[in-house]
Amino acid sequence: MNLETRAPGTETLSVLETAALLRELTAGLIAVTDFDEALTRLVRIACGAVAGVTWCGFTALRAGEPAGVAASDPALAGLDDDLTHGPDSPAMSAIHRRELILAEDLERESRWPAWAQRARDLGVRGVISAPVDVDEQVIGAINLYASASATLTTRHQLTAMLLAEHAGLLLAAVRDRERRAAQAYEVDVAQLADGVVGQAIGVIMTQRGCPAPEALQVLRSAALSLHIPVREVAERLVVTVSRPREN
CATH class of the missing domain: 3.30.450.40 (GAF domain)
Structure with missing residues (x-):
């Protein structure tokens, strides 16, 4: 210059x-x-x-x-x-x-x-x-x-x-x-569109009374702590809440 x-x-x-x-x-x-x-x-x-x-x-x-x-x-x-x-x-x-x-x-x-x-x-x-x-x-x-x-x-x-x-x-x-924020948003949209992840997010929203982005973050935090994919955490949660309760 x-x-x-x-x-x-x-x-x-x-x-x-x-x-x-x-x-x-x-x-x-x-x-x-x-x-x-x-x-x-x-x-x-x-x-x-x-x-x-x-x-x-x-x-x-x-x-x-x-x-x-x-x-x-x-x-x-x-x-x-x-x-x-x-x-x-x-x-x-x-x-x-x-x-x-x-x-x-x-x-x-x-x-x-x-x-x-x-x-x-x-x-x-x-x-x-x-x-x-x-x-x-x-x-x-x-x-x-x-x-x-x-x-x-x-x-x-x-x-x-x-x-x-x-x-x-x-x-x-x-x-x-x-750019990173835009990419993260695209990932969020893709995950929300995933059936089992969407179901898990719905469960968390109901349990915690929180919005979808916060529920998704809960799933991500759990996945990070357990060292497993977000989808696997979602599957486990959905299976757990779907089990009939024992009397």
Whole structure:
């Protein structure tokens, strides 16, 4: 990733600032299983954690097609949406060029004319867009917006790069958890459709007064404890409750 430079400066991120930013970002996304929710949390955390940034957005593409957009302020969501501006935006430039894009002063910006005019109308005066690699299917860009010209410094560029790298890792983990949850759901549906497992779940629901997912989890826990398949546990339970009671 290339860094677009401005006037020479010595601004850097301190170790404590870096650690705090990464810790907050990790804590906010570590247990999330929904990609859209992860994007929403990401932009809110970034907006609140980076001094001098007024708004934050994220543009995501899945296999070249729109995959999601998030904005810390809903009024600016259109600036991150590639369906609105197509390739003519800082985010899409960052994604296509695979490098950080900086526009310090939108009043003097000649790139992305329609997008820049819309941004100025919304009060945006500067923007940094950094590409984010999530996985083989999803890529994107994190966008940092300033409400005053010439306030996005070298420090903000470094922060954007840091955010992009760490966000990519966290979002990849979210995507993996999302896939695992979908696979688990498919397994649940298949097991519920199994006659004897369904019967056993019905028995447990009646006995415990619990919903089907909880009953299925009871079966799974029993199978794990006994080191036997779920279906065998279900068969044993059904046979047990089917036996006539002795007087």
